[in-house]
Amino acid sequence: MIELIKLRWKKYFLGSIILIVVDLGQLIVPIIIATIIDKIAKFEITLRELFNYFLILILIALVVAFLRFFWRFFIVGAAREIERDLRKKIYEHVLKLHVGYFDENKTGDIMAKATNDLEAIRMALSMGVVSLSDAIIYTSFSVIAMFLISYKLTLISIIPLILLAPISFVLGRIIEKKFRKVQDTFGDLSEKARETLEGINVVKAYTREDEFSRNFKKISLNYLKANMDLARTWGLYEPTIRVLAGISIIIVLCFGGYWVIKGEITIGKITAFFAYLNMLIWPMLAIGWSINLFQRGTASYKRVIELLNEKPEIFSKPNSYKGSMIGNIKFSNLTFYYDNKKVLDNVSFEIKSGQKVGIIGRIGSGKSTILKILIRLYNPPKNSVFIDGIDINDWDLFTLRNEIAYVPQESYLFSTTIRENILIGNPNANDKEIWEALELADIKKDIEKLPYGLDTIIGERGITLSGGQKQRLALARALIRKPKILLLDDTLSAVDNETENNILMNLQKYMKDKTVIIVSHKISAVMDCDFIIVLENGKIIEFGTHEELMKLGGFYYNTYSMQKYGTEIYSS
Incomplete structure (x- = not known):
């Protein structure tokens, strides 16, 4: 000492x-x-x-x-x-x-x-x-x-x-x-x-x-x-x-x-x-x-x-790329291990800027890992993941994450006001932009009913809010960034069908020229995407639009049928 x-x-x-x-x-x-x-x-x-x-x-x-x-x-x-x-x-x-x-x-x-x-x-x-x-x-x-x-x-x-x-x-x-x-x-x-x-x-x-x-x-x-x-x-x-x-x-x-x-x-x-x-x-x-x-x-x-002395495994390399982002994504034969366990196996697909892509699959199939790799919470092997034709490992970490908005499965909120939680997404945003983001996430009316509005303290981890409200606040926090790429990891799991439809319609308009990847267990959240990826044990087993996947009569078709049947029973 x-x-x-x-x-x-x-x-x-x-x-x-x-x-x-x-x-x-x-x-x-x-x-x-x-x-x-x-x-x-x-x-x-x-x-x-x-x-x-x-x-x-x-x-x-x-x-x-x-x-x-x-x-x-x-x-x-x-x-x-x-x-x-x-x-x-x-x-x-x-x-x-x-x-x-x-x-x-x-x-x-x-x-x-x-x-x-x-x-x-x-x-x-x-x-x-x-x-x-x-x-x-x-x-x-x-x-x-x-x-x-x-x-x-x-x-x-x-x-x-x-x-x-x-x-x-x-x-x-x-x-x-x-x-x-x-x-x-x-x-x-x-x-x-x-x-x-x-x-x-x-x-x-x-x-x-x-x-x-x-x-x-x-x-x-x-x-x-x-x-x-x-x-x-x-x-x-x-x-x-x-x-x-x-x-x-x-x-x-x-x-x-x-x-x-x-x-x-x-x-x-x-x-x-x-x-x-x-x-x-x-x-x-x-x-x-x-x-x-x-x-x-x-x-x-x-x-x-x-x-x-713990060395950060993920950092910006010297002379890393700091240019603007368009939003093109490419996965090329990505095989990824975590704790010596193969999580993704030879995954390849390409997303053009402005496309909306859905990813579904069973729990543990590797869906969330794809999103975490895109914001470099994990480092993929070299020459396996590209954004705008540049290896993701060569991007400046701050630039990369500043252009991407990620909403994880667990909607973590801090024990402060609604305003300060939203401003984490963009500290320079004004109240008008905050309300716009809340409206896009279909939670504006809920916030307006609160006695202190944006200045309402939501408690530790947002304990005073419902699960659906927390998810929508986390979504608003992401949208206020105005990202080039939006990553949603089962973000709408706790909202009802009507609210889900409202949010998806808002996203269609707001993210019209932006890249969106939606990970979900609900077919209703991804069926309108430009194409859908179906994962099983880290491999892509089905790929295509909703109509194409329905014709295959495989995992996607069976999942859709079970969810539709369950919805009909619930409605009746």
Whole structure:
């Protein structure tokens, strides 16, 4: 973590200088007290001198108290700034990572790295640095002062303290490993809490509160066990220090008392010696505490670095294409694997700008994967997918995604206002454009009925809206981009037939010269497209217009017949 301190070295330097002054001020006090005691013992002090010494001690206390604010301001402030910068860096880096990373890693663990781990790093870089600096200054000055008082007594008294170094080293290594386990367990705990809260409706609907409570209790118990295991290790340190310090005090009491009786050392000096020996107890504890903080911080920093070292798999190449987009799409013998599983198998088709294309198929047939490849949430093999004749991997990522609007299966809305959710699609849009997009998505009337209109806060994930309303808001967010290519992934699954027909008619007019790909399980959503692709196990098994596919009498025909029959039964 030295590289982090270097980023704010000026503040650490100023804070350290002030800390040295503060510590030296405190370390002078025993010398003054020793002088007062010796003078009192010899009856060599006047009331005036005693009062002067009293004023000096008061002045030292005031200066120390005043300067304490400034070392905290510089050192703790620098640590806070480093924490802020790291959190910003993590957030920006996470936004650049490929989708696959989030499929493989728990959200709770990522959140723990951005919160709990950063707190451990901050503590190491603030109180860890302070306690270590304190320990070095106190130890150095105290030992020097003790040598000046009596080198023989110093050599004898520090013998038990020599054992401190190996004990600190061994315990420090153990603490780092155990704290890493604590942080990993905290990540599991955070993930379970997040997952439960997001799925609270399902938990309640299926009356699984007790089961989820038991599971959470089990993970919470693991977290407690990991913390208790760490506490037991850390708990060994302070008693060990107290024992070693106690032995040193007994040694000083015996030998020091003997030399006072012999007249080899004064009462004032032995008092100062005891004071400095007691001062050594704090550095020993501080060293242990700082080792604990640094080992925790190091373990957390390694976890954070692991995240920051994750290389984004999807990015813009140097000199990538940044020109305008027309909307021509070509898939050429695309075979795509995800997690070593073949998802698309030798898929080929071509879409001209302005065409409307439908894709249907069973769940897991690869429909959504085609759309995700087109916005490069996944990278296809080279020379397999082209837009306007340019390999999709050669497009500038920002340019590509800025010209394409994608509405995923899950209509994710943010816990803010309707206006701000729509403006994610186009931050520069005005209210007129927002209402136009809402009208195209056939949700304008619903929004007008709300008491606050566009400024209505829709709650976390749009919890105050129905499934159909959320889908239509997500569609409006896409349409306000005025894209060259519109990708709809089962976007109309939660709307009724009348609303679906209204939206499809609006899209026919609005996207007249634009490319549209509609993925759906409902034949009614794709039957008017220029052509329809039928997927099965990642392969194209049927291809053509609605009329052509009906004549084939295959998967498409059977699906249409079942859906039509179901609609007729429902209507009757």
